[in-house]
Amino acid sequence: MSQPRTLGDEPVAPAVTVVEVGPRDGFQGERRFIPTARKIELIEALIDTGLPVVEVTAFVSPKAVPQLADAAEVVAGIRNRDRAELLALVPNLEGAERAIAAGVDSIGLVVSASESHNAKNLNRTVDRSLAGFADVVAAARAAGVDVKGGIATSFGCPFEGDVPAARVVHIARRYAELGVTRIGLADTTGMAQPRHVRAVVRAVRAALPAAELGLHLHDTRGIGLANAVIGLEEGVRRLDASVAGLGGCPFAPGATGNVCTEDLIFLLDGLDLATGVDLDRLIGVARRVEELVGRALPGQVMKAGTRAARHPLEAVPTAAG
């Protein structure tokens, strides 16, 4: 958000920070265990595309999410780690301590704007979640590890429906009181429409003008990247996305989860917003992710290629349109 825009033809610094969340938000939903070495390879390949931040894993209960039981080994194994910020999701102090010991650069906290989602997801009240964050932040501070505050169901809750913007603002303020001012507004189940993105971003910004706001958008209802445009118009300059569109929605079989990183990069390029990411290289990585999980994933640019893809005249389209 506070980073400079592209000046002339020479990108001085990324205008938008794209946070790759596939290794965490994507993999956590995969039933078949992905070998640790494959995870590390993927993360290294993602870093090699120029992605500035990668959410590499979560330090959660291995019983709850067996796929991420190798969190510490994954972090320890990343060889090109100096070229990106390694972020890990943590639910509590124990997770934070494990993440810090493993050597992450930053940790992400999460609490839901809706009580019922927080109860379901984290098994406690919102207030209890927030109260527990003080020790986490202190531990991170002491270790020189950055903290990001995520707010799930910021734009709607699959159990409760509408979530008042004031509720999101309340949680953002609590984060700010703890000194956490990088705040991620998450559309956890893809309920956001442009009006919600606008209203919530504006409300949080009005309450906390100095906060650095990010958006974690899902494409569950097909408008994730349209919502990204609205967020960018509202000044957001940090966007989460998942390589190949890896991830899903627990409530909607067949529906898409996170917005797709390659498609987002293609969009940002078309808005003249530099990201520092090599799109061709990222497409190659996305195709390998499809092989890794053994099924087609929703990313589109990886199927069609970039705009630069040329077709021989022999490839005959069926008819006009």
Add this chain to the structure above:
Amino acid sequence: MSQPRTLGDEPVAPAVTVVEVGPRDGFQGERRFIPTARKIELIEALIDTGLPVVEVTAFVSPKAVPQLADAAEVVAGIRNRDRAELLALVPNLEGAERAIAAGVDSIGLVVSASESHNAKNLNRTVDRSLAGFADVVAAARAAGVDVKGGIATSFGCPFEGDVPAARVVHIARRYAELGVTRIGLADTTGMAQPRHVRAVVRAVRAALPAAELGLHLHDTRGIGLANAVIGLEEGVRRLDASVAGLGGCPFAPGATGNVCTEDLIFLLDGLDLATGVDLDRLIGVARRVEELVGRALPGQVMKAGTRAARHPLEAVPTAAG
């Protein structure tokens, strides 16, 4: 474009005209012949959702597109036809005469902004295409049938790459000289990025301020609806879309074709732009289209339901995010 915006809570008239193109642009790519009665049922169901314009078929060579060989029977069979504008694509005078005889309300012409795409798609030069349109327009005028002018590859050509905006303006002017001022800019193979949408819409509007511009966007690279936001910001108020996201891209196996109608309606609703379409009803139709073609289609809202969909607390998400 010239229609009034929603005033207060009461939609006075649709702010955006959504043109349903599935029965033409979607079906033309289906290999298995869809029985005429099924096509008619679908079109009637689409009209019943409140869609104001339906592109019902194309009057093209049955040899080139066997799927649409029943064009006249389809048009003749639609019983609720008074409630929507029935549009048909025609490539030439012969097609126009068949369409007019069948009783359509409007015909759509198409020519490509790129020579190589026009040669491949229509087997003639752009100039020969345009020259042939005078007789078509005269025949339509005489019959009281409206004419729309489509410009394929307006934002890029799969053979040539970039297409100069001046080239699109040139063709739009030629249409205007024939009295055709409802002009559709088509992203035929999904090459448009926001910068192209902005540049081409602005260039055509500057040249022809009175023209009513529409956009025919494809989601081949995942940013079709993000491009729609840009088009709407540029004042476009007519958008093509295909129910369930029916349709594909001949150049990219597995890639998406037209933007999906339900997802577009969900987006427009979120932008407070009224369409007059009953989204719940349209979702029902989209699900039947999947059954009709016998495979999963890319539409997302039809999988996840609208924002109003509530889930029981028992449906447990896997983890935070």
